[in-house]
Amino acid sequence: MKILVVSLLRLGDTVMCVPLINGLKEKYPSSQLDMFTFSVSEGLKPLLPTIQHWWSLNYSAIQSGLGQSDIPLLASHDLVHELVDEMNKQKYDLVINVTHTALSGHLVSMIKSGRKIGLHFDERGLPGFGSSWFRFLNERSDYSTDEIFHYTDIFMNACELDSTTRDWSLDLPNRALSEISGIIDSRKRVVTIQLTTSDIKKTWPLENWAQLILNLGSRSENLQFVILGALTERETLNRLKELVQPLPISLAIVGLPEVCAILKNSDLLITGDTSIKHLANASEKCKILELSLGSSDWRRTGAYKAGSIILRSSIECSPCAHSQACPKPSFECIESMSAETVSQVANQMLFDQEIRVVAPHIQAMRVAKIDSNIWCCYGFSTQNLVDQALDRVSWRMCLSEKIEEASASIGSRGHNLWQEISQHFRREDTQSLLEHLDFVESGLIKGQEKSTFSRKRLIEAISREGRKSPDLQFWRMKEDEINVAKKKSDLQLKLLRSIRTQLREAQK
Amino acid sequence: MSLVSKEISPFGESIYSWKGRRQASFYNPHAEAADWWIKSRRAGLDPKSYFVLGVGSGFHIRRLLCECTANIVIIDSRAELMAAVKGDFNWNPERVSFSGCSNLSQLKKDSAVASSIKQGSFLVLDHTVSQVLDGAFFNEARSWLVARNWKALAWQRKLRGLPSGVGDRAFESAGPLLTIKDLDFAMPDATLSALTEMIT
Numbered sequence: 147m148k149i150l151v152v153s154l155l156r157l158g159d160t161v162m163c164v165p166l167i168n169g170l171k172e173k174y175p176s177s178q179l180d181m182f183t184f185s186v187s188e189g190l191k192p193l194l195p196t197i198q199h200w201w202s203l204n205y206s207a208i209q210s211g212l213g214q215s216d217i218p219l220l221a222s223h224d225l226v227h228e229l230v231d232e233m234n235k236q237k238y239d240l241v242i243n244v245t246h247t248a249l250s251g252h253l254v255s256m257i258k259s260g261r262k263i264g265l266h267f268d269e270r271g272l273p274g275f276g277s278s279w280f281r282f283l284n285e286r287s288d289y290s291t292d293e294i295f296h297y298t299d300i301f302m303n304a305c306e307l308d309s310t311t312r313d314w315s316l317d318l319p320n321r322a323l324s325e326i327s328g329i330i331d332s333r334k335r336v337v338t339i340q341l342t343t344s345d346i347k348k349t350w351p352l353e354n355w356a357q358l359i360l361n362l363g364s365r366s367e368n369l370q371f372v373i374l375g376a377l378t379e380r381e382t383l384n385r386l387k388e389l390v391q392p393l394p395i396s397l398a399i400v401g402l403p404e405v406c407a408i409l410k411n412s413d414l415l416i417t418g419d420t421s422i423k424h425l426a427n428a429s430e431k432c433k434i435l436e437l438s439l440g441s442s443d444w445r446r447t448g449a450y451k452a453g454s455i456i457l458r459s460s461i462e463c464s465p466c467a468h469s470q471a472c473p474k475p476s477f478e479c480i481e482s483m484s485a486e487t488v489s490q491v492a493n494q495m496l497f498d499q500e501i502r503v504v505a506p507h508i509q510a511m512r513v514a515k516i517d518s519n520i521w522c523c524y525g526f527s528t529q530n531l532v533d534q535a536l537d538r539v540s541w542r543m544c545l546s547e548k549i550e551e552a553s554a555s556i557g558s559r560g561h562n563l564w565q566e567i568s569q570h571f572r573r574e575d576t577q578s579l580l581e582h583l584d585f586v587e588s589g590l591i592k593g594q595e596k597s598t599f600s601r602k603r604l605i606e607a608i609s610r611e612g613r614k615s616p617d618l619q620f621w622r623m624k625e626d627e628i629n630v631a632k633k634k635s636d637l638q639l640k641l642l643r644s645i646r647t648q649l650r651e652a653q654k
Numbered sequence: 655m656s657l658v659s660k661e662i663s664p665f666g667e668s669i670y671s672w673k674g675r676r677q678a679s680f681y682n683p684h685a686e687a688a689d690w691w692i693k694s695r696r697a698g699l700d701p702k703s704y705f706v707l708g709v710g711s712g713f714h715i716r717r718l719l720c721e722c723t724a725n726i727v728i729i730d731s732r733a734e735l736m737a738a739v740k741g742d743f744n745w746n747p748e749r750v751s752f753s754g755c756s757n758l759s760q761l762k763k764d765s766a767v768a769s770s771i772k773q774g775s776f777l778v779l780d781h782t783v784s785q786v787l788d789g790a791f792f793n794e795a796r797s798w799l800v801a802r803n804w805k806a807l808a809w810q811r812k813l814r815g816l817p818s819g820v821g822d823r824a825f826e827s828a829g830p831l832l833t834i835k836d837l838d839f840a841m842p843d844a845t846l847s848a849l850t851e852m853i854t
């Protein structure tokens with residue numbers, strides 16, 4: 147079997163495919179696994195030797211070829227066509243497009259394959275998704291929605307790898323480990339810092355990083371600070387070195403294999419929304435503290451590892467869209483995150499203390515796993531965790547399972563879910579959680595009554611107007627949406643009641 | 655009287671002049687060629703062919719041969735100079751073609767030009783020293799190879815056995831220089847749709 151995984155965005159987006167690649171290899175051990183990415187992701191090649199062919203498209207070169215009048219008009223067209231022709235020689239059985247962009251959809255449409263999962267277009271230009279999970283993602287492109295899964299979970303579920311453990315491991319070359327032996331001081335606790343991100347809206351200021359390092363350094367002498375950076379960032383890194391003097395820091399201007407080797411030996415990574423946080427998932431030792439600022443969408447691309455902490459601003463516009471300029475006079479989300487707050491949390495993480503954040507407009511959230519494998523991130527409140535768990539598990543059942551199977555497994559599902567939730571639960575919160583569940587239940591029942599009424603009106607309209615109405619397709623789509631929402635809501639109610647029963651029993 | 659003259663550089667290289675103008679550096683033609691490549695190359699674009707406008711003294715072609723695996727078509731209107739450079743080095747005939755064209759009509763009929771256009775992706779590189787005395791021809795040749803106008807594009811598509819794609823709608827939509835959006839409008843296909851996404 148020949149499988150092609152298409153990831154045409156930034157490096158971090160490709161790193162989020164690592165569990166998918168490892169999962170596919172486990173499920174189809176004799177298959178040929180290939181990747182198609184932009185050239186920015188090629189740095190991952192030595193870390194993923196299971197990939198046989200790594201096709202890459204130089205986005206900026208192709209784009210500049212389109213815009214410059216001295217480059218033949220057909221050059222970019224021909225180059226893309228030639229690349230796809232080469233890919234088609236492989237005769238793929240399965241193409242998985244994990245990138246939800248029109249560009250990737252069109253490119254995947256040109257690749258011949260027996261089966262396609264993820265966005266592609268047919269000859270009439272109509273989109274296809276090959277999986278209810280990618281259709282779900284398509285319907286939730288809106289940033290304001292909270293009903294969303296982590297992208298890694300979407301990839302895994304869409305490829306029917308839902309029960310496969312998310313394996314983030316990368317093949318670390320020995321050369322990388324020996325390269326970093328001169329950087330890491332094994333006698334100390336290592337705090338690794340990634341200063342920059344791909345977007346100014348997501349980047350915490352250099353002065354804040356300096357203050358953070360000084361704060362942490364003043365609390366413990368047994369810390370080593372390793373600062374990661376690219377060659378182009380040397381000046382910034384040197385400036386940081388000056389700002390934290392006389393405290394020593396180690397600059398690591400290295401390639402991705404060496405970064406992974408550093409993370410393997412780190413105790414804590416502090417980073418913005420970067421590819422580095424996804425690479426850190428492969429390290430058993432390294433805890434992750436993510437500063438989610440600007441357009442960082444922690445709900446879809448947050449640090450994946452259970453126990454990671456995500457600090458985010460709770461101002462109303464957060465997270466904003468990637469393409470959108472900051473609507474505020476200054477980056478309020480960045481300003482609200484002080485060095486003092488971040489150093490407090492970093493210290494608590496380093497020394498296994500309870501995480502407490504006392505800062506206006508800043509929310510600390512912990513990453514956890516529910517329903518065996520599903521990522522969720524909650525604001526240290528069981529109510530919040532239960533809400534997310536109910537929402538995601540019912541969606542998961544709805545998207546992956548037949549309704550009869552899903553209903554039949556509610557008892558065991560609810561039992562397991564409660565076992566997972568109870569690990570994050572304080573007994574003194576029992577009463578408030580019971581009240582919260584009653585409140586959620588009444589909301590769900592009201593929602594169901596409303597949707598039953600809407601569905602009735604739709605059916606009436608369809609039978610009255612018949613097939614002649616130009617709105618028929620829209621109505622049918624609406625009807626489907628209502629049916630799915632009803633199915634999901636039924637499952638959610640059953641799960642809620644199962645959890646409430648167990649909670650009441652625990653109360654006795 | 656010959657328009658081409660030849661000097662031997664201090665390092666034993668043949669340096670040609672055209673109408674008294676040297677076509678390469680006398681003292682360091684290889685460094686000049688390396689510099690030409692740095693300025694001319696399009697990082698990230700690896701075409702199947704290069705059209706080089708201007709034969710010069712051939713040093714830039716030799717550099718290009720080392721830098722890529724693409725085929726090279728040299729276009730120049732100075733037949734005498736071209737013959738001199740052609741005979742001066744052991745050019746690989748499988749990769750290098752010399753197309754002596756002094757007008758557009760000859761360029762359009764040239765078999766090496768047609769073959770490279772048919773083959774697929776290509777880029778056009780200028781050797782400006784060569785172009786000083788015959789700028790009009792080189793400008794026209796560049797314009798037809800770059801094909802950012804409907805007539806040149808129709809010629810290239812015809813060479814590839816494709817319908818010209820030029821229709822009234824296309825003429826109406828286009829600005830002074832054709833863009834990929836104009837093409838997508840006139841003759842949509844999946845590749846053009848993908849490329850259009852890169853500029854929106």
